Amino acid sequence: MPDLGKYAFAVLGSYAASVLLILVLIAVSFWQRSRVKRALAEVEARQEKADG
Amino acid sequence: MSIWEYANPKKFMQTSAWALPWAVGLTTLCLTVGLIWGFFFTPDDYKQGSTVKIIYLHVPSAMMAINAWAMMLVTSLIWIVRRHHVSALAAKAAAPVGLTFTMIALVTGALWGQPMWGTWWAWDPRLTSFLILTLFYLGYIALWQAVEDKDTAADLTSILCLVGSVFALLSRYAVNFWNQGLHQGASLSLDKEENVSDVFWLPLLVCIAGFILLFLTLVLMRTRTEIRARRLAALLARERLA
Numbered sequence: 001m002p003d004l005g006k007y008a009f010a011v012l013g014s015y016a017a018s019v020l021l022i023l024v025l026i027a028v029s030f031w032q033r034s035r036v037k038r039a040l041a042e043v044e045a046r047q048e049k050a051d052g
Numbered sequence: 053m054s055i056w057e058y059a060n061p062k063k064f065m066q067t068s069a070w071a072l073p074w075a076v077g078l079t080t081l082c083l084t085v086g087l088i089w090g091f092f093f094t095p096d097d098y099k100q101g102s103t104v105k106i107i108y109l110h111v112p113s114a115m116m117a118i119n120a121w122a123m124m125l126v127t128s129l130i131w132i133v134r135r136h137h138v139s140a141l142a143a144k145a146a147a148p149v150g151l152t153f154t155m156i157a158l159v160t161g162a163l164w165g166q167p168m169w170g171t172w173w174a175w176d177p178r179l180t181s182f183l184i185l186t187l188f189y190l191g192y193i194a195l196w197q198a199v200e201d202k203d204t205a206a207d208l209t210s211i212l213c214l215v216g217s218v219f220a221l222l223s224r225y226a227v228n229f230w231n232q233g234l235h236q237g238a239s240l241s242l243d244k245e246e247n248v249s250d251v252f253w254l255p256l257l258v259c260i261a262g263f264i265l266l267f268l269t270l271v272l273m274r275t276r277t278e279i280r281a282r283r284l285a286a287l288l289a290r291e292r293l294a
Contacts, residue, residue, distance in 0.1 A: 003102075004105075005096075008102075014106045017160065017163070020131060022266070025149065027146065033274075033276070033277045037277075045287060
């Protein structure tokens, strides 16, 4: 770990905030993806069944 | 082969399914190498001390905040002129990614500004234009949510994108227009005299590549979700009519 001296809060805070924001964005993107994918698969299966 | 083939949702889904794993791998590689190199293996700056390590997050995120809006501008123009749905959906998909980069630039800028300028915030031209760009991102996302008819939403958000482009441009060039701000000029320049030292510049380039790839990866993934959501809405509408 490098010695950040008196600026440790600014440097570590920047890295923590950035990583947190990116992780939230990735998590939301994956959550939306799986929710839409599941719903689409359900509807497609239902319509395939109905169409015979 | 024409570029407009990718405006076909099926073709886009096929191509992006092939490209996504590569994009994820390259993004992870560039961000890991760039950030570890920058954080652990670069020296402190003689003026700014260890706060110079913030450059590896602040500069790439600020660059991508503006470039994301530029990408939205291009795709919005394609929607307005050629009415390709994939381009409108790509713009919609890019907005939350651009907003996140804008927020990272603002937060890291504030954390960097406090020890260097003695203040978290100043009504400096670049900072202010960036704050306005954030509001445009929020307005753009809210407008997509607010309008029920998706084609009308695409029209309205495209117009908003054109207007917001003025602030995206201002964010980039504000330091050149007005000299009274606290914010320094560009950290990267083709003029070697103006550039940051090589010891910071090389890991910074890797981080910039990582942020560009992260943007591409997330936009590809989110556009695929938007295309699926559009198909889902169409199938549900068909069910209701049957």
